[in-house]
Amino acid sequence: MSSKTIDMPTWKFIWHLIRYRPWHYLAIILLRAIVIAGTFQAMGLIIRAFFDTLTGVRSISLWGTELGPIGLSLLLILVALMRAGGMFADVSTDVFYRFTIGTLMRKNLFSHILDRIGSSTLPGTTGDAISRFQGDVEGIVAFIMRFPHLIGMGILTVSAIVVMLNINVGITLLAFFPLAIIVTIANIAMRRGQIYHSAVREATGNISGFIGEMFGAVQAIQVASSEKRMLGQFDKLNELRRKVSLKNNLFGSILNSIFENIGNLSTGLILILVGFMLQSGAEDIDSFTIGDLALFVFYLGIITGFTSQIGELSAEYKRAQINHQRLQQLIQNDSSDHIVEHTPVYLRGELPALVYEKKTKQHQFESLEIRGVSYSYPRTNQGIYNINFRLDRETLTVITGRIGSGKTTLLRVILGLLPKGNGDIVWNGAVILNPGLFLVPPRCAYTPQAPVLFSESVQDNILMGLSETDVDLQNSLQLAVMDQDIKTLRDGLNTMIGVRGVRLSGGQALRTAAARMFVRDAELLVFDDLSSALDVNTEQELWQRSLSRKGVTYLAVSHRRPILQLADNIILLKDGKVEATGNLKTLLTTSEEMQYLWQSDFAQEVDALVAGTTT
Secondary structure (H helix, E strand, O other): OOOOOOOOOHHHHHHHHHOOOHHHHHHHHHHHHHHHHHHHHHHHHHHHHHHHHHOOOOOEEEOOEEEOHHHHHHHHHHHHHHHHHHHHHHHHHHHHHHHHHHHHHHHHHHHHHHHOOHHHOOOOOHHHHHHHHHHHHHHHHHHHOHHHHHHHHHHHHHHHHHHHHHHOHHHHHHHOHHHHHHHHHHHHHHHHHHHHHHHHHHHHHHHHHHHHHHHHOHHHHHHOOOHHHHHHHHHHHHHHHHHHHHHHHHHHHHHHHHHHHHHHHHHHHHHHHHHHHHHHOOHHHOOOOHHHHHHHHHHHHHHHHHHHHHHHHHHHHHHHHHHHHHHHHHOOOOOOHHHHOOOOOOOOOOOOOOOOOOOOHHHOOOEEEEEEEEEEOOOOOOEEEEEEEEEEOOOEEEEEEOOOOOHHHHHHHHOOOOOOOEEEEEEOOEEOOOHHHHOOOOOEEEEOOOOOOOOOEHHHHHHOOOOOOOOOHHHHHHHOOOHHHHHHOOOHHHOEOOHHHOOOOHHHHHHHHHHHHHOOOOOEEEEEOHHHHOOHHHHHHHHHHHHOOOOOEEEEEOOOHHHHHHOOEEEEEEOOEEEEEEOHHHHHHHOHHHHHHHHHHHHHHHHHHHHOOOO
């Protein structure tokens, strides 16, 4: 994975997120100021008044009515109830805002990953990506939501300092002694905490990735009898995470203990100082009441907590930088602007309907030209080189060749799933600048060699969000020779097929993916070895039904006899280059490579086909 640094300061990244819902964020700050600064200050002053009234030092009046201990107790309960109501409003607002900006980042990350070229969607494992979607996004959100709390605590601390200075300057200055110690400790511990935090994130991502790989290769593990070895490796990864998590948690607990004990130490120092001043008969202690002492102790916990949070802020910013960098690495070091782009999120109300683009004349296919297209896989010399051919409307073109000749690579380059190095892809005479965005339904639809199915119903896997009223679902099932299979499934189209379609046979899974392609009514249909998991009769039926349609053009990768015989044109690849083109009869007459491929499976058919006796 690239170690490139982040492209914008983390503070600027965070500021972009705050600006997504600025009034919402401001409302949270206001609520925190009321809940923390307002109610806590009121409670502190009521506690001071309670002890002063109880000792007879002074009396407290409210709207002309003198409040005794009982009245002050009731007032304290009233403030506490107000604080509870404010906290309820604060929590509901806070949670919604957290989900909003967290969803924004995850949505933008996911959208950017889906928009990338197919071979470079993720820099690491799926499990590692999930770890970043969860832990690193939550880390950024947690840092953003610390500021409203700090602002509320800051207002409370400033107001507390003003009150304390008015009571006694010397004791107030002593209360700030822990600040220097806390800041010093935080700065020293910052780098070590950053190392532990990074190690925990990495270890968690490794475990998530390993679990994902195990679930995706259960049969391979069973066939190789590697269950014990896999579990042993899983134990090693868990043990590594346990160790780094233990170090991280222990380190954090030690720091928190230091911060808390510094506050307790300061409380002791103040009590000692007050006692010493009382014993020595200091003049400025005469007016220092029991209520003042209670107020100082109350404030001291607040001030110490605020100073400890200020001390932790630098370390937390470092952690936020790590989260930011890991998220940028997830989009392979593209601009962080992609992550914080202000796009809609839908947390309330109805989700927007998926727009179905109906086919019009502008989508009609006439020709597709491939001109000098090349692609080389990174750090290898393998790929395709200077490919040229043309597809015309209502024809069937088949790409064939030996294993590793570049058939699937060529399809993926044409469809924009791999970035072409050179050449042009021309649709109806116009060069396509971005094939990945242009060659989609209703212009083009594609079924890969290993289609992906989701743990949803058969119908949902076919429609993929489309409305059944916009498409002809039954016709797509009939074209994919899946109509009879649906009748044998327990719940028909509503049958849940399990993870990756495990409840379907290989042929049924492939034909479900074909139905997904047919239902989109595209002009150009692209198949990558569609019939590889089909028996001969089903394969012939599928091609017979599909080719009976008018106005549709086909581009397929295959080495199977039925489709080669039906092809209007065959593109024969060898070592990533076009070896020959033409119909099957011509190639079997003129191309040794085609003769070799055909004879390897169907030697008995060659002479008959060349002689014109085989159709």
